[in-house]
Amino acid sequence: MEKVLFGDNQFFAVNHLSDEKSRAQSIRFKDDSSIIRVLDQSISLGINTFMCTTHDRIANICEHIRQNPGGYKNYKIYPCMPYAHKYANAVTELGIAGTIKKYVPGNIFGTFAKGGMAYLNKDFVKLMELLVDAEMKMFTGISTPVIFIQNVLVDLILGLKMYDVFAAYDSYIRKKYNSEPGYITMNMPALVDALNVVGIENPVICSSINKIGFRMAGGKEIYEKYLREKEFRPIAMQVLAAGALQPREAIEYIARFPKIESVLFGASTKAHIEETKNLIEANLF
Amino acid sequence: MIKGTVTGLGKMGLSHAAIVSAHQKVDMVAVCDTSSLVLNAFNKFSKVKTYTDYQKMIDGEKPDFVVIATPTKFHYPMVKYALENGVHVFCEKPFTLTTRQGDELTELASRKGLVNQVGFHNHFIGTFRELRRLLGENVLGELVHFSGEAYGPVVTREKGSTWRSNSSEGGGCLYDYASHVINLIQEIIGRPQKIKGTLLKSIYSKGVEDAVFSLLQLESGLTGTLLVNWSDETYRKMSTSLTVQGKNGKIICDATEIKIYLKKAVPSEKLEKGWTIKYITDFAIPVDFYLRGEEYSAQIDSFVDCVDKKQQPQYNTFEQAKYTDAVIEMILEDAKK
Numbered sequence: 001m002e003k004v005l006f007g008d009n010q011f012f013a014v015n016h017l018s019d020e021k022s023r024a025q026s027i028r029f030k031d032d033s034s035i036i037r038v039l040d041q042s043i044s045l046g047i048n049t050f051m052c053t054t055h056d057r058i059a060n061i062c063e064h065i066r067q068n069p070g071g072y073k074n075y076k077i078y079p080c081m082p083y084a085h086k087y088a089n090a091v092t093e094l095g096i097a098g099t100i101k102k103y104v105p106g107n108i109f110g111t112f113a114k115g116g117m118a119y120l121n122k123d124f125v126k127l128m129e130l131l132v133d134a135e136m137k138m139f140t141g142i143s144t145p146v147i148f149i150q151n152v153l154v155d156l157i158l159g160l161k162m163y164d165v166f167a168a169y170d171s172y173i174r175k176k177y178n179s180e181p182g183y184i185t186m187n188m189p190a191l192v193d194a195l196n197v198v199g200i201e202n203p204v205i206c207s208s209i210n211k212i213g214f215r216m217a218g219g220k221e222i223y224e225k226y227l228r229e230k231e232f233r234p235i236a237m238q239v240l241a242a243g244a245l246q247p248r249e250a251i252e253y254i255a256r257f258p259k260i261e262s263v264l265f266g267a268s269t270k271a272h273i274e275e276t277k278n279l280i281e282a283n284l285f
Numbered sequence: 286m287i288k289g290t291v292t293g294l295g296k297m298g299l300s301h302a303a304i305v306s307a308h309q310k311v312d313m314v315a316v317c318d319t320s321s322l323v324l325n326a327f328n329k330f331s332k333v334k335t336y337t338d339y340q341k342m343i344d345g346e347k348p349d350f351v352v353i354a355t356p357t358k359f360h361y362p363m364v365k366y367a368l369e370n371g372v373h374v375f376c377e378k379p380f381t382l383t384t385r386q387g388d389e390l391t392e393l394a395s396r397k398g399l400v401n402q403v404g405f406h407n408h409f410i411g412t413f414r415e416l417r418r419l420l421g422e423n424v425l426g427e428l429v430h431f432s433g434e435a436y437g438p439v440v441t442r443e444k445g446s447t448w449r450s451n452s453s454e455g456g457g458c459l460y461d462y463a464s465h466v467i468n469l470i471q472e473i474i475g476r477p478q479k480i481k482g483t484l485l486k487s488i489y490s491k492g493v494e495d496a497v498f499s500l501l502q503l504e505s506g507l508t509g510t511l512l513v514n515w516s517d518e519t520y521r522k523m524s525t526s527l528t529v530q531g532k533n534g535k536i537i538c539d540a541t542e543i544k545i546y547l548k549k550a551v552p553s554e555k556l557e558k559g560w561t562i563k564y565i566t567d568f569a570i571p572v573d574f575y576l577r578g579e580e581y582s583a584q585i586d587s588f589v590d591c592v593d594k595k596q597q598p599q600y601n602t603f604e605q606a607k608y609t610d611a612v613i614e615m616i617l618e619d620a621k622k
Contacts, residue, residue: 012521013521014521018541018542018564019524019526019539019541019542022521023519026519026521085521085522088296091295091296095295095320096294096295096320096322096323097320097322100322124325124326124329124330152576152577155303155574155575155576156299156300156303156576158303158307159302159303159304159306159307159574159576160299160302160303160306160327160330160331160333161306161307161331161332162326162330162331163330164330165330186575186576187307187574187575190307190574212566213571214566214569215569215575217572217573217574217575217582218573218574219571219573241566242564242565242566243564244564244566244567
């Protein structure tokens, strides 16, 4: 993994500190071309990994990358699935079975003829695999060395203690995509333990890590202990604590933990991208 | 360990189940739903017992508490059965379909001495708590107006119906979305006592309203507006805010920030003249397990703590939730005029 991973929250109006800012972002990135422009700027600054949700609009970005291979030679995408709001809204509207019917690729019911739902009802692993394939379709032809499950889903499975789902995901991503499975979580210490229980060693885990303990469930102390003592490959996100911290002090805190392999951050302007990237590279590793 | 159960495994129920199950003081012994798909997943991947019959779960497990996250029309019979069997109850919002049912359940919970809480989770968001505290300190002086608002993209096109599109089952924007705002107004600013005008608008739904615009008068005489629209896709997700105006300034508060404008400084609060912006990062309630927002865990933590210590919750009691139902009734009544 590269040290600096470029995130996508700013493109999709995700701002944890201000609804107003999030609306401004949604206006700024109305067109796909405005997203592509910022991605290209990040590439020109030497950032070659884009970590993004499987939002509908990412499909357009992927298409652009496929159409212009020259500009994205060593470019990698780390997909994060699923785009949770899509499913959450569908569950409210259609219920869980209805949502699965809507999002499992159409031919599945053809494939299993009469008993489509009944079949899936027994084979959850198959269902998970079908949903992963549906989400991955947009990345055809693009290098995806690490494939993440989003925190809402990871933390739901974690809370429900259905750890075997992680094991099934892990083996499917390795087998089918020849990629490293990754996990985004707001409960890093509990997740490290859970993955170890089902035999997943040294997992890639992306979690909030910041000086003020923001979105670090269980508290900063246990996070710091795990960052010092446990075997896993941490990616730090929300290092600026949604903007509550100044970049310098935020990165200096991250630098205390040599185990952290990468930092995920998003920014909308070239100057901001450059400033943060330089800070990370100057302080880390 | 405290024995917990969850019934109704939709979006909220699954989320509650994960939070309850992850809670260090709780053993989640059973879940209940009518969907075989969901129950099969529990049977296959977890050790939790599954039921399709709610009463059998209560009888069979004799739990300390139950979380009820079924469609609203089932709240009354399910809450009642739990209370009659000595089980503490956390119920999703809105509480019940009529205040008569709410009265009965409130009285029953109180008579049995059982912990009762309803899922108005906004009270577990630090910014709204800070707003309540600042109003208590009277930083705005005499209040002159308030506005409670919520917008989001729930129903953004015309489509088929579920229980949410049936007003007699607790569907519609008023029960589902506006109830959150009414409850916030009621507990942070004051209890609405009179409705001075209402517009219920259907935008894409048939049979229920997608937007609620109402003029409220509180017990104190203060008046303000309720502006709620769940068919507004300019919002990525539900966005809830309260604005309070006083003779000394204004506060705008949502789940992420609290913006304070003062004509005169309030030194006791270290608040200067002009704008002060405070962020959720300063007010977030610490939790041991996080799923979708601190507030969802924090409300269950508080409930479990009350069950553990056998004390009544400070936030979101049946009585408070019942008052919100009463305001909903008043608004519906007013809309008929």
